[in-house]
Amino acid sequence: MELPKKYRSICQAIEPFLSPIEFRELLLALCQEKLARLILSTQAILKIGPILKNYNIPMAIGKLRIIQKADQGKGGWSNLIETVYQNDDKPGFYHIYISTQIEKIEVALEAEGNGEYDLFGEILNIPKCCRNAYGNYLHTILKKQNDVTPMTSHNTTSFPPHNFWANIASQYFGYSLLSFAPCSLNCQYSQKISQNTYKLLLKYDRIIAEKFFQMHQSNIIYHEYFGIHCLQNSLWKSNNILTYDPCKILSTSKSQLSTALRQGTCIKYLSQKSFYILNNTEVISAWCGDDVALFLCC
Ligand SMILES: [Zn+2]
DSSP states (O other): OOOOGGGHHHHHHHGGGSOHHHHHHHHHHHTTSSOEEEEEEHHHHHHHHHHHHHTTOOEEEEEEEEEEEOOTTSTTOOOEEEEEEESOOOSSEEEEEEOSOHHHHHHHHHHHHTTOHHHHHHHTTOOHHHHHHHHHHHHHHHTTTSOOHHHHHHTOOSOSSOOGGGOGGGGGGTOOSOSSOOSSTTOHHHHHHHHHHHHHHHHHOHHHHHHHHHHHSSEEEEETTTEEEEETTOEESSSSEEEOOTTSEEESSOSHHHHHHHHOSEEEEEETTEEEEEETTEEEEEEESTTEEEEEOO
């Protein structure tokens, strides 16, 4: 997978208007790897639309104006669409579809409009195993904040440290090589997609690629309502004790979990859904249940 030379200047022109994750999607679309579907503001659309048009790259704007609702504890991340306005053409956020092949956009719009989510997922290059896992998990996420991320952790049956290529929890810190939740941290198809995306980014810009790579190689604690926490400078002391520097934690929000982590020095891994926080050898808090998901990947 390689970015055609003729598209390099488009990427450089559009990059300032997109987040790293959105930019990753554009790169993949320009390599014909997938259709890119983004939610962008009218301002961003007005900037990138003319650039794409100049290079004859098809882009479609969805008809619905979307108001998203930020998830609790996830630092502005949103998996919930609060309100949808049809055809009112007011400034706001809209779905954007970009592909070098116009037919792909047409099929995607039709599939999404008809609620054919499996076909839509296929156009987005999501592996079959992950699409199936999502279908089975849907009833669980709809009861909460519509976030499928815990599925990847909960379906993982091996012991940490896990393969970092499928570490989707890195997305909450601005960098993820995947646009979908893998069926498990051991999903080989997802790992391959992630590696290929990394190689593509590396050829485009080594510095950006390294940021994605480092974030994937992180130990991340997910809680549905008490934030997502990246334990930087962490190290396995034994097969279930992970030590970390309490001054080097990134948290998406303040909560009783972020406070407890800052009072501790290590975590004791019990399962993908349960762990203790320890200050040296003393247990200071215990966390377990379906709202907890561990992504211990380094
Ligand atoms: Zn999979």
